[in-house]
Each structure stands twice: as C-alpha cells, then as structure tokens.
Amino acid sequence: MHIPYRPIALSLVAMIFSGIFLARAQAGGGHYFAPVSDPVVREECGSCHLAFPPSMLPASSWKRMMGELDKHFGTDASVSPATAEHITRYLSENAADTGGQRYGSKLMRGVSVQNPPLRITELPKWVREHREISSKGWLRNNVRTKANCLACHADAERGYYDE
Known part of the structure; x- marks a missing residue:
C-alpha cells in the first residue's frame, strides 16, 4: 500500500x-502591548497623555518615574500618596521585566538593567522603529512630540502600534 x-x-x-x-x-503582531486595564491608572495617566502600556518599560523605570511626579517631564503630575502607590504597584507588576514580559521583552533588548531609560522613546527598539521619521516630521502640528503615539498609531489605546 x-x-x-x-x-x-x-x-x-x-x-x-x-x-x-x-x-x-x-x-496583535509584533507591535502589540497590552493596554492599561486599571481604571485609576487609565484616568490619572490618561488625563494628560496616552496611558502607556506598562510592558513598555521595566519596573525600575516606572518606580523612578512615579517617585518624581512633581517634575514629570517638566510638569507637576503629583497625585495623592495612595493613588501614587496604586499606580506604581500596577505599573511595576505589569512592567516589561515582570508581569508584562510576554509583550515587553521585545522592547527590552539592549536596555541597560543598571540604568534603564525613563522615556519609551529612548529604548533602542523604539529608536530603530522610528528612525525613518525626520526631525521635521516630529514637529508637524498633529504630532508635536515623540510621545504622541496616537498621531500615527490610531489603535494605540487598544495596544496596537502597527502603522
């Protein structure tokens, strides 16, 4: 047979x-990062900018950032101590090197564990992914800053960062 x-x-x-x-x-392909699911974090962080997925940075970056809210990238973003503790816990537990490893490991390649960046836009993979955008492109009225993911990634709030 x-x-x-x-x-x-x-x-x-x-x-x-x-x-x-x-x-x-x-x-979600190679550009999916689980969006913020905690309503307090979404409300507090999302009131000024996109509530960035915690898996985009390591826990040490989030802890350092939350410890300096009075000078949060040039703005006083202070919240009550209880709220800060809640947000810090959520971000740390879902960070790229903890609970968010499934999504964030791709961004952490090449990141110094001793001195991780505070800005997602300083991560080596982020820089590589956005290197084709000219300095003029960042200054367009609908973009204005590298942290404005929604200008180019319409589904960023849902965790999708494909173009």
Whole structure:
C-alpha cells in the first residue's frame, strides 16, 4: 500500500505556518502591548497623555518615574500618596521585566538593567522603529512630540502600534 507522504508533509507545513501566523495575529503582531486595564491608572495617566502600556518599560523605570511626579517631564503630575502607590504597584507588576514580559521583552533588548531609560522613546527598539521619521516630521502640528503615539498609531489605546 502506497501512502502519499508529499501531500501529508505539505499539509503539516501549512498547518504549522497557519498556527504561527494566527498566534501572532491574535497577539496583535509584533507591535502589540497590552493596554492599561486599571481604571485609576487609565484616568490619572490618561488625563494628560496616552496611558502607556506598562510592558513598555521595566519596573525600575516606572518606580523612578512615579517617585518624581512633581517634575514629570517638566510638569507637576503629583497625585495623592495612595493613588501614587496604586499606580506604581500596577505599573511595576505589569512592567516589561515582570508581569508584562510576554509583550515587553521585545522592547527590552539592549536596555541597560543598571540604568534603564525613563522615556519609551529612548529604548533602542523604539529608536530603530522610528528612525525613518525626520526631525521635521516630529514637529508637524498633529504630532508635536515623540510621545504622541496616537498621531500615527490610531489603535494605540487598544495596544496596537502597527502603522
């Protein structure tokens, strides 16, 4: 009895490829970062800018940032101590090097653990992904700052940063 190995092999390859492709699509591709799910964090951080996914920075960056809210990138973003503690805990527990590893590990490649950046825009992968944008491009009225992800990534609030 002759068993048709070639069609079986091709079917297996197709199934494996489909499984990999579908798993990647389900996770949002290579540019998905689980969005902020905590309502306090969404409200407090999102009142001034996009509430950035905690998996975009390591826990030490979030802790340092939250400890300096009185000079948060040139603005006083102070909140009550209880609120600051709540936000810090959420960000730290879901950071790129803790609970958010599934999403954030891709951004952490090449990041110094001794001196991680406070700005997502200083991460090596972020810099590589955005290197084609000219300095004039950042100054356009609808962009204005590198931290304005929503200017180019319409689904950033849902965690999707594909173009």
